[in-house]
Amino acid sequence: MIVGEQKPLEEIKAKVSGYSRILILGCGTCVKTCFAGGEDEVATLASALRLSFKLEGRTIQIEEQTVERQCEDEFIKEAATNIAEVKAVVSLACGAGVQMVASRFPQVTLLPGVNTTFIGILEKAGLFTEKCLGCGNCIVDLFGGICPIGRCAKRLFHGPCGGSSKGKCEVNPDTDCAWQLIVDHAAATGQLDKLAEYVPPKDWRTSQAGGPRKVHREDHEI
């Protein structure tokens, strides 16, 4: 899933303070799962903003809505009625959702309320961790299912750097060294020899380095 974090209240408040009526638009998919922008977060943010403005003697009208997915036109159409009533929308979706809404409703100012952070997993209750950089050509099978692109700070393909220490990464000692995990997995499954195989340099043109990408499925086109 795409993992994000809600922006600080102070920052969102500063962005909306010039408006008398706004819509906070949540997304019921990835950002809901990571507690950044689902129904609950929309309601909590709206309530916090109302209280905050009230203390300053100001009233701001806040509409609240959460659609199933902000990155699909089919779902954001449902927000048209609410959006027609406001000049600004705080989107609690990921960056894709924010831009989708911005392009469908160009008449409103779109204010992102979430910092889109990474593609990752729910590792355990309350902990989300990055796993994939979306390189466009998955080679995770070469590393026992542990991606050195998404999980090694230096994106190394041929073993750990000199900073790997006690299983942790030198860039962030809270994070497991991806190469320690790769080697441990290979040792545990009797595949250490596989790691001796040469991995050719990666062609990064399939990644974002090759510019914005498209996936075109003619079989789904109508």
Next chain:
Amino acid sequence: MVMEKVHRMSNKGGAAHTRKPRITVFHCFTALEDTASLEGGDYEIQGIKMPCSSISREVFLLRAFEAGADAVVVLVCPVNSCRYVQGNIRTEKRVTRVKKILDEIGIGGHRLNMFNIVQGDEAAARRIIEQTVAELGEWGLSAAA
């Protein structure tokens, strides 16, 4: 800076209230059957009865302040005594988060507090309300109420 703001907005230095203080009490019905036994003082009580305290989501606690509460009290069962195992632990985490939001807003997280009480201990619940009322005497009424 935030704490200065909290202090400015909420601490009226013991000035007399212009109306009765309002306290919203969220409680699971195992910890406290209902809030009728807490009424009768020089304050208003709004009871929110729940099958499990973990139902008190962040927004409900904030909306209590929007609805005019000067203080919010959450009464839950003691640790390890929750009928639903972790309900009171989840509640504590939510209360902690909402306290931070209240500090950030300027209302002050001290106006929201969670207490563990033994099932049916109405005397303890009453003491908690009296203590909250006394504290409101120091803090003053909420400027957001």
